[in-house]
Amino acid sequence: MGVFRTAYFGPQGTFTEQATRILVDTDDAAELVPMDTVPQALDAVRAGAVQRACVPVENSVEGAVPATLDGLADGQPLVALAEAVLPVRFSVLTRPGCTKPRTVASHPHALAQVREWLATELPEAELIAASSTAAAAVAVRDGQYDAAVTAPVAAEHYPLSLFAENVADVADARTRFLLVSQPGELPAPTGADRTSLAAVAADRVGSLAELLNELMLRGINLTRIESRPTKGRLGEYRFFLDIAGHIAEQRVGDAFAALRRRCADVRFLGSYPRADRLPADVPETASDADFDAAAEWLAAVRRGELA
């Protein structure tokens, strides 16, 4: 098959590159391919130019990364194979010799996470949105701006001076990243898995509550819910759900089938091991053994052997 290629939200020196290096065995003839935007990284997988893509999905301070949610919901389906969670502390890099930066560039998520620090340390500076933290470092290197708020690793890639490090308004901020591929074989269940899906709930009383009830009735813990407009009618939403468990487990599969019946559109976005390795808390009545026993009992009833 040749070299195994993984696209990531780049350029070189983003937090996403750091996450990719955790999720992909880079010793193993793997090639990492930086892409300028999240949609480009996802489309490279769809086009078969790379086998995997690593993209940021949510930050503990700034919330969801809309480009990732929309990029997974639209277009040819992709599924997550793994996740990584990275602590996010920023470095501020300047052009060598610049002691009083007047312009500071970064990804909007990054600027939002250092807003207080910037207000105190560089109150006069103009803030400029860049497509990623590393794109901001490139722009500073090229003389467009004075400083960039970056991942620590960016200092290794670009000839810039370290103005400040360990910058973070919220001390233990974290970002979660997904490694996605075209649908194929699923990662095996580990007992500590997460399943991601996107579902469009009907615009009528109780439809979201019904959807969540399907999870609750099967003892499934919802670990995240996010909504994005479907981009069709105003007021029509797609819900992104993360739940504890693997699609191979009966309670999860059963809930998934129920959502399929209820929702106009359901998309499976992957079952993969949780980065925190936290085992799913399965209620006593919702284990695979409970489902198997109930199915056997029902089959016997239907055969007329039991009542």
Ligand SMILES: O=C(O)C(=O)C[C@]1(C(=O)O)C=C[C@@H](O)C=C1
């Ligand atoms: O620009 C980067 O370095 C990224 O990897 C993106 C991203 C994000 O989308 O939230 C990742 C982590 C930080 O929260 C800031 C930016």
